[in-house]
Structures are given as structure tokens and as C-alpha cells.
Amino acid sequence: MNTGLTQIVNGNVITPHEIVFNAAVLIKDGRIEEICRDNKTIEQAMIIDARGQYLSPGFIDIHVHGGAGHDFMDAELEGFHEISRLHARHGTTAMVPTSLTSEKDQLIGLLKVYEAAVQSHSDGAAFLGLHLEGPYFAMNQRGAQDPRYIRDPDPVEYEEILEHAHLIARWSAAPERKGALDFGRRLRDKGVLAAMAHTDAVYEEVLAAVEAGYTLSTHLYSGMSGVSRKNAFRFAGVIESSLLLDEIDVEIIADGVHLPAPLLKLIYKIKGPEKIALITDAMRGAGMPEGESILGHKNDGLKVIIEDDVAKLPDRSSFAGSVATADRLVRNMVKMADVPLLEAVNMMSRTPARIMGCQNKKGAILKGMDADLVLFDRDIQVSFTMVKGKIVHGAA
Structure with a gap:
């Protein structure tokens, strides 16, 4: 069943003011629904494993x-x-x-x-x-x-x-x-x-x-x-x-x-x-x-x-x-x-x-923002890119 939920787990999530290690981000209908600091998996969601990489705003x-x-x-x-x-x-x-x-x-x-x-x-x-x-x-x-x-x-x-x-x-x-x-x-x-x-x-x-x-x-x-x-x-x-x-x-x-x-x-x-x-x-x-x-x-x-x-x-x-x-x-x-x-x-x-005046929609991993996300390693080598919840580079 398609619930419209995607969750990226096991990531080091870069928020505007801190890096939350070993956390997850829940995405619903192209927007960020929740930052899960306890890395708890949502069963109804499609799961993407970040494998310890950095999850950054796009x-x-x-x-x-x-x-x-x-x-x-x-x-x-x-x-x-x-x-x-x-x-x-x-x-x-x-x-x-x-x-x-x-x-x-x-x-x-x-x-x-x-x-x-x-x-x-x-x-x-x-x-x-x-x-x-x-x-x-x-x-x-x-x-x-x-x-x-x-x-x-x-x-x-x-x-x-x-x-x-x-x-x-x-x-x-x-x-x-x-x-x-x-x-x-x-x-x-x-x-x-x-x-x-x-x-x-x-x-x-x-x-x-x-x-x-x-x-x-x-x-x-x-x-x-x-x-x-x-x-x-x-x-x-x-x-x-x-x-x-x-x-x-x-x-x-x-x-x-x-x-x-x-x-x-x-x-x-x-x-x-x-x-x-x-x-x-x-x-x-x-x-x-x-x-x-x-x-x-x-x-x-x-x-x-x-x-x-x-x-x-x-x-x-x-x-x-x-x-x-x-x-x-x-x-x-x-x-x-x-x-x-x-x-x-x-x-x-x-x-x-x-x-550019779009800070209410883009540029940060916060609840309600567009799910524009990038996954990269410690050398900033990109493995995954998502625009409004849609994968445009890499694989789930």
C-alpha cells in the first residue's frame, strides 16, 4: 500500500544549527514531516538507509x-x-x-x-x-x-x-x-x-x-x-x-x-x-x-x-x-x-x-520544508539527491 511516506534512516542529519548523528527524516507528500532523533523506523514508510552518511539540505x-x-x-x-x-x-x-x-x-x-x-x-x-x-x-x-x-x-x-x-x-x-x-x-x-x-x-x-x-x-x-x-x-x-x-x-x-x-x-x-x-x-x-x-x-x-x-x-x-x-x-x-x-x-x-526569498520552503531540514535532500560521505561525494521527495539521482 502506498502511504506517501518515505523515511531516510541511519543518517547524520544536517539541520540549520547542528548535526544530529544517527537520526532519521520522515517525508510525506514531498515535504519533511519529522526529524526522528531516535532513528526509530516508521513501518508504513518506504525505507532508505543512509548507512551513516550525511543527510544535507539540497x-x-x-x-x-x-x-x-x-x-x-x-x-x-x-x-x-x-x-x-x-x-x-x-x-x-x-x-x-x-x-x-x-x-x-x-x-x-x-x-x-x-x-x-x-x-x-x-x-x-x-x-x-x-x-x-x-x-x-x-x-x-x-x-x-x-x-x-x-x-x-x-x-x-x-x-x-x-x-x-x-x-x-x-x-x-x-x-x-x-x-x-x-x-x-x-x-x-x-x-x-x-x-x-x-x-x-x-x-x-x-x-x-x-x-x-x-x-x-x-x-x-x-x-x-x-x-x-x-x-x-x-x-x-x-x-x-x-x-x-x-x-x-x-x-x-x-x-x-x-x-x-x-x-x-x-x-x-x-x-x-x-x-x-x-x-x-x-x-x-x-x-x-x-x-x-x-x-x-x-x-x-x-x-x-x-x-x-x-x-x-x-x-x-x-x-x-x-x-x-x-x-x-x-x-x-x-x-x-x-x-x-x-x-x-x-x-x-x-x-x-x-x-532568493524561498527560505520558507527550501534550504533547511525542518518540518514542513520541501524534501530537497542530498546524501554524501565525509569527502562530500554525493550518492543520492532528492527534489520534493522524488529521487533524481541515486537509488532507494
């Missing part, structure tokens, strides 16, 4: 471009699904698909494919809304973003795109660009998270941006200003401002390449796990062998090279996105930055859920 990646040979900019329905399946195998249970700089019509086309993907999605990580990364960036901080499309915010353009605001979770821009503060206020009005990215702003401009609604720093240290000098005077950049201001959350690419261990430790020490979201920033090369690849649309994107566990521009002058998966981020924070496992998991689940 990982939430709020900045990801692709994987498994696909990029969201390809705007292909099957590509969306393949990317979500690839990352689900590595513990991601929810993600925010991310664009690159492009023309308006391309972004609108991407939004339409995203909507179709949400309606048809069933066997990988869930989608939480699109992240539009650009095209309103500082040319000097473009990194691997295509310079052909970089421009100032245009109300005529972004208002047309914001007609699809119910599909857009966040939008990253350089707040010092002409019209960017009005743009940030408009995003706030529409319920879209405004983030600072690929920016040359100084502290005073960041303060104005925060007042206009920019509350997230996109891939901290990557594509943003640090301390600069003008007429012999020093000015704090976006890096220092993001570390200093409590109003700003930060996301970091903890792939072990973009940021070395000392910077991971510094960010953790200053901001703390409640203000840090780990992101993959993964491009189509995630889960693929080393060699040539493309960042962006497969027909006219930028050629890149995957080597040293990262994507690079062909001249090796800049990174061009990571090829990481979420399990690698957690592993690196534990092993490279000496962060306790509980806090590393929170930075990959609870904090990104809060940033």
Missing part, C-alpha cells in the same frame, strides 16, 4: 550558466533539462539559470524557453527564476562577457524585458553606469533582486546603489573594482564595500581556482556564513573533459579553453567561468578554508535560499 546554486555541454544561452529546452540533471547528480536541488550579455530579443527568447522548461521540468534540479547577468556592465570589468553587447541601462529596453518579471529572479548590473540607479529602483519595484556585477564603482557609488536596492555582490572579487587611486587619494572599490557593508550579501565562486584559500578565509571571517552564498558560475564545460569549449550561445559565443579545472579565455588573460559543481564548492570550503561542515552546507543551502 544545494541551491543561484548563479549557473550551464553544464553537460549545454549553456542556457542556447535557449534549448532539452539543454535546460540536461544542465539541471548534471548538477542534480552533484547535489544541486534548485538553481537560478543565468544569462550573459546579449541583445534584448535574445533575452526575451531565453525567457520564453525558460518558461517552457519550468512547465515541463520533472527530473533534475528545480528552477527558481532566471538571473540576467548583464548587459549593463563596465567595459573595463567585463571579463569574459561579450563587449559587443555591453551598454547603459535603457528604460525602453528593460521595461519590455520586465514585462516578464515573474520569470526573473535577479538581475546583475554595474551600478555606476548612467541610469543604473533608476534601473535598480525599478527592479525593486518589480520584486527582482538587484545585484552589483562587472563594475568599477567606488564606495560612494556603492552606497548609492544600496539605497537604490542593490543588495547582492555578484561573484565577489571577480569582475569588480578594488582599491584605486585618483590624484593620490585612495578609494575603496566594490570588493571592500561589499566586505564592509552589512546590507550587502556576497556570492563566491569557491571552485578553488577563482579564489585562493586566503581569500576564501578572509571573506568567511568578515561576512560569516549568513551573508555568503556559494555559487558554481558553471558554464557548459561542467561535467565535460578538458579542451576547447564555448561560453554563451553555441553558434556565436566566445571560444574558451577548459584547463586547470577552470574555463579560460584563449589568451589565458582571464577566467571565463568555472566548471565546478556544488559538491566541489562545499568540499573546498571545508578543506581549503577550514570552515565547519555545518556552515559550509548552510552557505550552499540556507543562505542562498534566504537571498
Whole structure:
């Protein structure tokens, strides 16, 4: 008889504030029904034996471009699904698909494919809304973003795109660009998270941006200003401002390449796990062998090279996105930055859920939350992934 009950037993359950060893989690109709600290088996439930592994809330990646040979900019329905399946195998249970700089019509086309993907999605990580990364960036901080499309915010353009605001979770821009503060206020009005990215702003401009609604720093240290000098005077950049201001959350690419261990430790020490979201920033090369690849649309994107566990521009002058998966981020924070496992998991689940406004449903193992769960060993090797009570990787 199908009771709608599933129970995961013999697990080390990672809750928001502690790890409960040798415990069980009861799931009913896709939600967490109970944390059984005594590990008592419910006879009516389908039993899954965790065999002493860690049972974690599902990982939430709020900045990801692709994987498994696909990029969201390809705007292909099957590509969306393949990317979500690839990352689900590595513990991601929810993600925010991310664009690159492009023309308006391309972004609108991407939004339409995203909507179709949400309606048809069933066997990988869930989608939480699109992240539009650009095209309103500082040319000097473009990194691997295509310079052909970089421009100032245009109300005529972004208002047309914001007609699809119910599909857009966040939008990253350089707040010092002409019209960017009005743009940030408009995003706030529409319920879209405004983030600072690929920016040359100084502290005073960041303060104005925060007042206009920019509350997230996109891939901290990557594509943003640090301390600069003008007429012999020093000015704090976006890096220092993001570390200093409590109003700003930060996301970091903890792939072990973009940021070395000392910077991971510094960010953790200053901001703390409640203000840090780990992101993959993964491009189509995630889960693929080393060699040539493309960042962006497969027909006219930028050629890149995957080597040293990262994507690079062909001249090796800049990174061009990571090829990481979420399990690698957690592993690196534990092993490279000496962060306790509980806090590393929170930075990959609870904090990104809060940033994206879905903390009442996702990001923690608590009664009533979505049963988005990951099982991994002490080396953070994922063996099992569940989304809303449905197994999408591994076996019962």
C-alpha cells in the first residue's frame, strides 16, 4: 500500500544549527514531516538507509550558466533539462539559470524557453527564476562577457524585458553606469533582486546603489573594482564595500581556482556564513573533459579553453567561468578554508535560499520544508539527491 511516506534512516542529519548523528527524516507528500532523533523506523514508510552518511539540505546554486555541454544561452529546452540533471547528480536541488550579455530579443527568447522548461521540468534540479547577468556592465570589468553587447541601462529596453518579471529572479548590473540607479529602483519595484556585477564603482557609488536596492555582490572579487587611486587619494572599490557593508550579501565562486584559500578565509571571517552564498558560475564545460569549449550561445559565443579545472579565455588573460559543481564548492570550503561542515552546507543551502526569498520552503531540514535532500560521505561525494521527495539521482 502506498502511504506517501518515505523515511531516510541511519543518517547524520544536517539541520540549520547542528548535526544530529544517527537520526532519521520522515517525508510525506514531498515535504519533511519529522526529524526522528531516535532513528526509530516508521513501518508504513518506504525505507532508505543512509548507512551513516550525511543527510544535507539540497544545494541551491543561484548563479549557473550551464553544464553537460549545454549553456542556457542556447535557449534549448532539452539543454535546460540536461544542465539541471548534471548538477542534480552533484547535489544541486534548485538553481537560478543565468544569462550573459546579449541583445534584448535574445533575452526575451531565453525567457520564453525558460518558461517552457519550468512547465515541463520533472527530473533534475528545480528552477527558481532566471538571473540576467548583464548587459549593463563596465567595459573595463567585463571579463569574459561579450563587449559587443555591453551598454547603459535603457528604460525602453528593460521595461519590455520586465514585462516578464515573474520569470526573473535577479538581475546583475554595474551600478555606476548612467541610469543604473533608476534601473535598480525599478527592479525593486518589480520584486527582482538587484545585484552589483562587472563594475568599477567606488564606495560612494556603492552606497548609492544600496539605497537604490542593490543588495547582492555578484561573484565577489571577480569582475569588480578594488582599491584605486585618483590624484593620490585612495578609494575603496566594490570588493571592500561589499566586505564592509552589512546590507550587502556576497556570492563566491569557491571552485578553488577563482579564489585562493586566503581569500576564501578572509571573506568567511568578515561576512560569516549568513551573508555568503556559494555559487558554481558553471558554464557548459561542467561535467565535460578538458579542451576547447564555448561560453554563451553555441553558434556565436566566445571560444574558451577548459584547463586547470577552470574555463579560460584563449589568451589565458582571464577566467571565463568555472566548471565546478556544488559538491566541489562545499568540499573546498571545508578543506581549503577550514570552515565547519555545518556552515559550509548552510552557505550552499540556507543562505542562498534566504537571498532568493524561498527560505520558507527550501534550504533547511525542518518540518514542513520541501524534501530537497542530498546524501554524501565525509569527502562530500554525493550518492543520492532528492527534489520534493522524488529521487533524481541515486537509488532507494
